Amino acid sequence: MTLDTTWFTETYPKDGAAFSFKIKAKLHEERTPYQHIEIYDTEGFGKLMVIDGCVMLTDRDNFLYHEMMSHPVLFAHRAPKKVMVIGGGDCGTLREVLKHPGVEEAWQVEIDERVTRLAEKYFPELCSANDDPRARLYFGDGIQWLKDADPGSLDAIIVDSTDPVGPAEGLFNEAFYRNCHRALRPDGILVGQSESPLFHKALIESMHQAMRAAGFDHTRTLSFPQCVYPSGWWSATLAGKGVDPLQFREQDARKKEFDTLYYTADIHKAALVMPAFMEGIGG
Amino acid sequence: MTLDTTWFTETYPKDGAAFSFKIKAKLHEERTPYQHIEIYDTEGFGKLMVIDGCVMLTDRDNFLYHEMMSHPVLFAHRAPKKVMVIGGGDCGTLREVLKHPGVEEAWQVEIDERVTRLAEKYFPELCSANDDPRARLYFGDGIQWLKDADPGSLDAIIVDSTDPVGPAEGLFNEAFYRNCHRALRPDGILVGQSESPLFHKALIESMHQAMRAAGFDHTRTLSFPQCVYPSGWWSATLAGKGVDPLQFREQDARKKEFDTLYYTADIHKAALVMPAFMEGIGG
Numbered sequence: 001m002t003l004d005t006t007w008f009t010e011t012y013p014k015d016g017a018a019f020s021f022k023i024k025a026k027l028h029e030e031r032t033p034y035q036h037i038e039i040y041d042t043e044g045f046g047k048l049m050v051i052d053g054c055v056m057l058t059d060r061d062n063f064l065y066h067e068m069m070s071h072p073v074l075f076a077h078r079a080p081k082k083v084m085v086i087g088g089g090d091c092g093t094l095r096e097v098l099k100h101p102g103v104e105e106a107w108q109v110e111i112d113e114r115v116t117r118l119a120e121k122y123f124p125e126l127c128s129a130n131d132d133p134r135a136r137l138y139f140g141d142g143i144q145w146l147k148d149a150d151p152g153s154l155d156a157i158i159v160d161s162t163d164p165v166g167p168a169e170g171l172f173n174e175a176f177y178r179n180c181h182r183a184l185r186p187d188g189i190l191v192g193q194s195e196s197p198l199f200h201k202a203l204i205e206s207m208h209q210a211m212r213a214a215g216f217d218h219t220r221t222l223s224f225p226q227c228v229y230p231s232g233w234w235s236a237t238l239a240g241k242g243v244d245p246l247q248f249r250e251q252d253a254r255k256k257e258f259d260t261l262y263y264t265a266d267i268h269k270a271a272l273v274m275p276a277f278m279e280g281i282g283g
Numbered sequence: 284m285t286l287d288t289t290w291f292t293e294t295y296p297k298d299g300a301a302f303s304f305k306i307k308a309k310l311h312e313e314r315t316p317y318q319h320i321e322i323y324d325t326e327g328f329g330k331l332m333v334i335d336g337c338v339m340l341t342d343r344d345n346f347l348y349h350e351m352m353s354h355p356v357l358f359a360h361r362a363p364k365k366v367m368v369i370g371g372g373d374c375g376t377l378r379e380v381l382k383h384p385g386v387e388e389a390w391q392v393e394i395d396e397r398v399t400r401l402a403e404k405y406f407p408e409l410c411s412a413n414d415d416p417r418a419r420l421y422f423g424d425g426i427q428w429l430k431d432a433d434p435g436s437l438d439a440i441i442v443d444s445t446d447p448v449g450p451a452e453g454l455f456n457e458a459f460y461r462n463c464h465r466a467l468r469p470d471g472i473l474v475g476q477s478e479s480p481l482f483h484k485a486l487i488e489s490m491h492q493a494m495r496a497a498g499f500d501h502t503r504t505l506s507f508p509q510c511v512y513p514s515g516w517w518s519a520t521l522a523g524k525g526v527d528p529l530q531f532r533e534q535d536a537r538k539k540e541f542d543t544l545y546y547t548a549d550i551h552k553a554a555l556v557m558p559a560f561m562e563g564i565g566g
Contacts, residue, residue, distance in 0.1 A: 003286055003301060003303075009301075011286075011305075013305075015327040015328075016304060016305035016325055016326030017303065017304055017305070017327055017328070017510075018286060018292075018301075018302070018304075019300070019302055019303075020286075020300065020302075020303065021299060021300055022294075022300070022301075042299055043299030044298040045298075045299065045300070060481075197508075198343075198344060198510055225481070225506075225508060226515070227300075227481055227514040227515050227516065231510045232509070232510050232514060232516060259559075261558070262558045262559055263558075263559060264558070264559050264562070266556045267556055267558055269553070269556075270552070270553035270554075270556040273547075273550055273553040274549075275544070275545040275546075275547070275550055276542075276543050276545055276550070277544045277545065
């Protein structure tokens with residue numbers, strides 16, 4: 001069958017595949033100085049945000065991504081106090097970060113303020129922590145922000161970016177990781193979304209190499225299901241400055257006093273297990 | 284965008300979503316007494332088999348499903364000798380089962396012989412074990428085959444079926460599980476594909492209940508990524524007759540002398556970890 005215009009479709013041209021949502025209504029569309037943003041109401045996934053034709057998030061399944069981008073890195077760190085989210089304009093990662101009572105300051109450095117303003121309107125539950133006194137919303141260039149950051153001033157950096165093309169291209173290379181390494185305190189940890197194990201294994205390998213070349217001592221990839229991203233299987237890659245992010249505060253994770261839908265201490269361990277075809281990546 | 288006729292699309296109407304493949308050519312199409320089978324050559328996934336409009340398998344990602352339907356149940360069993368695959372006409376599960384040197388007899392009971400004949404032609408690598416002297420290919424009704432099976436004659440039953448509608452509907456209820464329980468030896472284990480954790484949590488819960496009601500002592504669900512099935516995240520549910528399929532021969536799995544692309548002993552353990560929203564299912 002062919003899909004009519006009541007569907008929104010994202011195609012993955014290199015992989016000859018596409019994922020589509022049945023649409024109830026287009027709620028919003030605009031071109032910002034950075035990108036083209038669309039918001040839809042869907043039949044099966046609640047609200048949907050699309051940037052430059054790529055699905056960013058839906059109400060139904062964003063919990064997977066946001067939890068796995070924040071809790072593993074924060075429980076891997078011995079005591080994260082100052083955390084930076086680069087990108088993440090929908091504020092879902094920021095919300096998860098602020099669930100950690102030990103975090104004293106959480107910066108969200110998003111280049112496109114419109115993403116956040118639209119999230120506040122259409123995904124208010126993701127923005128429920130924006131008024132937390134520990135939240136710092138800054139709209140500007142995250143690469144520059146990191147260059148300007150005091151050396152050794154951050155405990156964790158979370159790169160919650162779009163794909164490595166367009167505005168996010170500079171978030172996947174050694175020069176950027178070098179700035180992250182410099183800005184982290186000793187024992188600091190960086191994590192970046194690292195695309196699909198099935199579709200983008202070469203990218204994941206190149207991220208590990210670039211992170212090591214930038215000075216990180218240990219790098220690890222974790223994976224999780226993510227229905228609305230290419231292949232339905234997604235990953236994040238962690239890099240430790242003097243620490244191995246395979247280790248984490250397991251007892252603290254078990255005793256966490258906040259709710260999650262996907263993350264648990266056991267999921268944390270399970271997510272770090274590499275399938276046979278990826279064994280040997282990281283270490 | 285809308286997708287033109289160079290794409291094959293499967294829609295998931297209840298979930299308002301669809302997955303599509305860019306097609307190079309339709310290689311075959313026929314209506315058998317049981318179902319409508321199509322074979323395509325795709326741009327990104329190699330060959331694709333579709334039954335009644337539902338994606339069955341592709342060259343690119345079938346390893347995930349076939350490995351996870353066979354190795355966990357066989358390493359969970361203490362010494363599986365006689366194994367039955369119900370459905371599984373593409374022979375991919377049979378091939379994985381026969382990688383276990385201890386298996387003496389592996390039955391594949393597929394209702395539609397045409398599925399196997401087409402697999403032999405278009406997916407020959409999945410059929411590479413069909414000539415193994417331990418392989419028994421039987422074409423007929425698996426439900427009846429199980430009813431007729433000698434009580435206590437099987438070590439493992441693998442329900443490698445289509446969705447619980449049409450020919451496979453009878454493979455998801457208590458009456459069927461009761462026949463499985465009867466046909467299994469003590470310590471025998473049943474595993475059935477159990478759809479998507481994200482889309483079909485209620486079905487998974489009902490399978491656990493039906494398996495317990497049929498006499499199984501312990502039931503467990505494992506999950507794995509599966510790009511081309513609805514939501515990209517799939518599951519299998521195990522039921523043990525006098526044993527808990529959470530336990531497995533971990534050392535044997537570590538020392539296995541056959542290749543896999545996804546399965547490892549650590550993946551086995553990781554796959555059995557339930558995400559927060561499914562905790563409490565199984566036990």
